[in-house]
Amino acid sequence: xxxxxxxxxxxxxxxxxxxxxxxxxxxxxxxxxxxxxxxxxxxxxxxxxxxxxxxxxxxxxxxxxxxxxxxxxxxxxxxxxxxxxxxxxxxxxxxxxxxxxxxxxxxxxxxxxxxxxxxxxxxxxxx
Amino acid sequence: xxxxxxxxxxxxxxxxxxxxxxxxxxxxxxxxxxxxxxxxxxxxxxxxxxxxxxxxxxxxxxxxxxxxxxxxxxxxxxxxxxxxxxxxxxxxxxxxxxxxxxxxxxxxxxxxxxxxxxxxxxxxxxxxxxxxxxxxxxxxxxxxxxxxxxxxxxxxxxxxxxxxxxxxxxxxxxxxxxxxxxxxxxxxxxxxxxxxxxxxxxxxxxxxxxxxxxxxxxxxxxxxxxxxxxxxxxxxxxxxxxxxxxxxxxxxxxxxxxxxxxxxxxxxxxxxxxxxxxxxxxxxxxxxxxxxxxxxxxxxxxxxxxxxxxxxxxxxxxxxxxxxxxxxxxxxxxxxxxxxxxxxxxxxxxxxxxxxxxxxxxxxxxxxxxxxxxxxxxxxxxxxxxxxxxxxxxxxxxxxxxxxxxxxxxxxxxxxxxxxxxxxxxxxxxxxxxxxxxxxxxxxxxxxxxxxxxxxxxxxxxxxxxxxxxxxxxxxxxxxxxxxxxxxxxxxxxxxxxxxxxxxxxxxxxxxxxxxxxxxxxxxxxxxxxxxxxxxxxxxxxxxxxxxxxxxxxxxxxxxxxxxxxxxxxxxxxxxxxxxxxxxxxxxxxxxxxxxxxxxxxxxxxxxxxxxxxxxxxxxxxxxxxxxxxxxxxxxxxxxxxxxxxxxxxxxxxxxxxxxxxxxxxxxxxxxxxxxxxxxxxxxxxxxxxxxxxxxxxxxxxxxxxxxxxxxxxxxxxxxxxxxxxxxxxxxxxxxxxxxx
Numbered sequence: 001x002x003x004x005x006x007x008x009x010x011x012x013x014x015x016x017x018x019x020x021x022x023x024x025x026x027x028x029x030x031x032x033x034x035x036x037x038x039x040x041x042x043x044x045x046x047x048x049x050x051x052x053x054x055x056x057x058x059x060x061x062x063x064x065x066x067x068x069x070x071x072x073x074x075x076x077x078x079x080x081x082x083x084x085x086x087x088x089x090x091x092x093x094x095x096x097x098x099x100x101x102x103x104x105x106x107x108x109x110x111x112x113x114x115x116x117x118x119x120x121x122x123x124x125x126x127x
Numbered sequence: 128x129x130x131x132x133x134x135x136x137x138x139x140x141x142x143x144x145x146x147x148x149x150x151x152x153x154x155x156x157x158x159x160x161x162x163x164x165x166x167x168x169x170x171x172x173x174x175x176x177x178x179x180x181x182x183x184x185x186x187x188x189x190x191x192x193x194x195x196x197x198x199x200x201x202x203x204x205x206x207x208x209x210x211x212x213x214x215x216x217x218x219x220x221x222x223x224x225x226x227x228x229x230x231x232x233x234x235x236x237x238x239x240x241x242x243x244x245x246x247x248x249x250x251x252x253x254x255x256x257x258x259x260x261x262x263x264x265x266x267x268x269x270x271x272x273x274x275x276x277x278x279x280x281x282x283x284x285x286x287x288x289x290x291x292x293x294x295x296x297x298x299x300x301x302x303x304x305x306x307x308x309x310x311x312x313x314x315x316x317x318x319x320x321x322x323x324x325x326x327x328x329x330x331x332x333x334x335x336x337x338x339x340x341x342x343x344x345x346x347x348x349x350x351x352x353x354x355x356x357x358x359x360x361x362x363x364x365x366x367x368x369x370x371x372x373x374x375x376x377x378x379x380x381x382x383x384x385x386x387x388x389x390x391x392x393x394x395x396x397x398x399x400x401x402x403x404x405x406x407x408x409x410x411x412x413x414x415x416x417x418x419x420x421x422x423x424x425x426x427x428x429x430x431x432x433x434x435x436x437x438x439x440x441x442x443x444x445x446x447x448x449x450x451x452x453x454x455x456x457x458x459x460x461x462x463x464x465x466x467x468x469x470x471x472x473x474x475x476x477x478x479x480x481x482x483x484x485x486x487x488x489x490x491x492x493x494x495x496x497x498x499x500x501x502x503x504x505x506x507x508x509x510x511x512x513x514x515x516x517x518x519x520x521x522x523x524x525x526x527x528x529x530x531x532x533x534x535x536x537x538x539x540x541x542x543x544x545x546x547x548x549x550x551x552x553x554x555x556x557x558x559x560x561x562x563x564x565x566x567x568x569x570x571x572x573x574x575x576x577x578x579x580x581x582x583x584x585x586x587x588x589x590x591x592x593x594x595x596x597x598x599x600x601x602x603x604x605x606x607x608x609x610x611x612x613x614x615x616x617x618x619x620x621x622x623x624x625x626x627x628x629x630x631x632x633x634x635x636x637x638x639x640x641x642x643x644x645x646x647x648x649x650x651x652x653x654x655x656x657x658x659x660x661x662x663x664x665x666x667x668x669x670x671x672x673x674x675x676x677x678x679x680x681x682x683x684x685x686x687x688x689x690x691x692x693x694x695x696x697x698x699x700x701x702x703x704x705x706x707x708x709x710x711x712x713x714x715x716x717x718x719x720x721x722x723x724x725x726x727x728x729x730x731x732x733x734x735x736x737x738x739x740x741x742x743x744x745x746x747x748x749x750x751x752x753x754x755x756x757x758x759x760x761x762x763x764x765x766x767x768x769x770x771x772x773x774x775x776x777x778x779x780x781x782x783x784x785x786x787x788x789x790x791x792x793x794x795x796x797x798x799x800x801x802x803x804x805x806x807x808x809x810x811x812x813x814x815x816x817x818x819x820x821x822x823x824x825x826x827x828x829x830x831x832x833x834x835x836x837x838x839x840x841x842x843x844x845x846x847x848x849x850x851x852x853x854x855x856x857x858x859x860x861x862x863x864x865x866x867x868x
Contacts, residue, residue: 013629016636019636019637022640088625092688093686095862099864105862106862107860107861109628109632110631110668110672110860111668112859112860112861113635113636113859113860114636114639114640124863
């Protein structure tokens with residue numbers, strides 16, 4: 001699959017959200033952001049992302065619950081979208097669990113440079 | 128001294144006496160019996176033989192006597208045949224010669240009867256006619272002799288001998304007969320009783336059982352026919368054995384009969400009492416010997432009783448007293464033999480026991496005191512203490528132990544420890560074993576009682592023991608509270624570290640943005656300032672990561688995901704990533720390996736990267752400017768070894784042991800002015816050991832230090848199914864899901 005253009009970024013920490021949005025937008029991606037589950041589902045009603053960056057630790061509905069919903073409910077239109085989990089737990093068991101529920105990979109926020117996010121999307125296109 | 132009723136009875140002396148009597152008397156009695164029987168038998172045989180001999184001898188005499196009388200009459204008969212005129216003269220001569228001849232009858236066939244007697248020494252002849260009823264001549268006809276016994280006027284027996292008178296010698300025709308009447312006085316006299324014992328006598332009967340002679344004249348005159356007397360009946364029946372019978376007088380006698388040629392029987396009698404007189408003497412002798420033996424035995428028994436039984440009884444009494452806990456008494460025996468030795472030994476043992484008992488009493492007192500002290504100590508400790516025997520049965524337990532099981536101590540005593548205490552260790556039930564002495568410690572045990580879970584450390588001290596002894600002491604330390612506290616601390620560290628990561632991410636992200644985007648607009652000084660901020664942020668990230676790792680190790684949450692890892696490639700790449708830092712310190716960082724091609728290990732990539740970062744990072748940190756750092760991978764058949772050699776100051780020997788513990792840093796490194804938490808080596812050690820490797824430091828050779836770690840080599844059989852980890856597409860912090868092959 002080539003040409004992952006539309007990116008949805010679900011992250012409740014505004015500074016990180018801005019940082020990642022800027023990094024992705026600078027690289028030419030169309031980025032929509034949400035800071036919780038409700039906002040994310042609202043955005044999905046009018047925006048069809050090719051790739052979703054999904055924070056695990058969210059107020060209210062967690063990132064994993066959103067992931068499960070997105071992968072099990074075709075109404076959201078995200079059955080084929082690439083989903084990358086954002087985490088700072090660095091617990092691989094959490095990440096593995098997410099991947100079992102349909103995630104395509106995970107990013108440890110403290111370890112990644114924001115400028116590397118486009119490279120992440122690129123690596124997902126290589127299949 | 129009480130308990131007199133318990134003194135042993137003097138059985139031994141009685142037994143001794145009885146034994147002596149038995150041993151002494153039995154042979155005497157047996158010998159006496161045997162001798163009596165033999166003697167009786169012998170006497171009997173002797174008496175028989177003697178009576179037989181006498182009876183036979185006397186039979187001969189009777190015959191001789193009768194033959195002589197017969198011969199006298201035969202002479203007259205023959206003389207009468209030839210010279211009838213000489214009859215009177217010859218009769219007179221015969222009557223005078225033979226005092227026993229009372230009367231002679233001469234009968235002739237013409238009916239004359241001449242009776243000759245001697246009256247006051249003068250022959251008196253009476254001539255008469257033969258009575259018509261007299262059949263004497265008829266009886267004599269054809270016979271050579273007629274013998275019978277008759278009685279005279281005084282009822283004395285008369286032996287009547289009749290002979291026929293024939294014309295010619297040997298003719299059967301008779302012309303008359305001569306009949307002689309003999310009294311039995313001479314016959315009686317001719318039967319002496321010599322050879323018979325006192326009271327022995329003999330008598331004669333004719334062939335019809337009529338009494339011929341008897342020494343008792345009164346008896347003789349009173350009895351004519353005695354064929355019913357046993358001895359006579361035996362003779363008449365033709366049996367002449369010697370037997371014990373009743374005599375004609377009713378006496379108990381030994382009698383023998385014997386027949387004579389003339390048909391008379393001789394009976395020899397001897398009183399049984401007399402026959403066995405010598406036997407009675409034997410018996411008296413035997414009884415006397417027996418009595419003497421009894422007296423001897425009793426005396427001997429009394430002697431031995433005094434000599435042995437009494438000392439033994441004293442010993443027995445002494446032993447009895449010891450069982451009654453009287454150890455102070457002495458046994459006084461001066462027999463100068465083994466018994467005296469035994470008594471001496473007994474006295475010595477008694478005094479030893481007395482001393483022991485006294486000691487024991489005082490020991491017991493101090494022991495009781497010590498026990499109550501010990502019991503107080505055990506009851507007052509806050510840890511649970513259980514004492515069990517070798518089978519695991521509870522002997523005692525203190526209140527904290529009972530409280531742990533929500534029970535009263537007395538309710539658990541005697542129960543097997545597993546009846547109420549079943550902790551688990553790593554998920555499996557702890558098996559108690561109280562056989563091998565030693566001290567066994569178990570930590571992090573779980574005990575589930577109802578809904579409550581308790582965490583325990585226990586120590587089992589197994590002692591050398593016997594039945595009913597305390598075999599093991601189980602000390603239980605309730606770790607639940609401290610474990611909860613410890614987890615709270617670790618959780619706090621984990622949460623704090625995690626919370627720190629968010630601002631760290633923000634800082635590091637914006638600094639990177641500045642470094643990439645705004646760098647053109649910054650002055651040289653600000654660029655340097657920005658770099659310093661970036662370095663500090665990186666150090667903060669490392670610190671936070673390490674703290675998180677420590678918290679996980681402590682909680683046992685360290686995650687290891689084993690992949691098939693290309694170790695040579697990983698080490699080489701890691702070395703390359705450190706090149707920039709090395710270059711900044713003008714250090715030479717190099718990589719060498721003896722491996723041809725790729726070498727694989729089953730390992731968790733992320734954690735091995737962390738170990739390499741720690742070891743190579745430390746080497747770079749502690750090696751002075753311009754120094755050399757060499758990373759060397761050596762492959763062996765079953766493991767891979769990675770050595771990190773530096774030209775730094777090295778690690779003093781005494782500090783090496785502490786090097787891999789938590790929060791340790793060698794002092795020298797502080798002096799050297801470098802910074803670090805000391806957590807890296809502890810984390811690295813945990814990581815390598817979790818993956819079955821070894822980590823350590825080589826002996827200092829004076830030119831820097833050599834850190835190393837090993838990992839087991841990938842084994843296609845054991846590690847089949849592991850997927851090779853792709854480490855080439857490295858975007859730091861990005862982990863892509865593996866595409867199924």
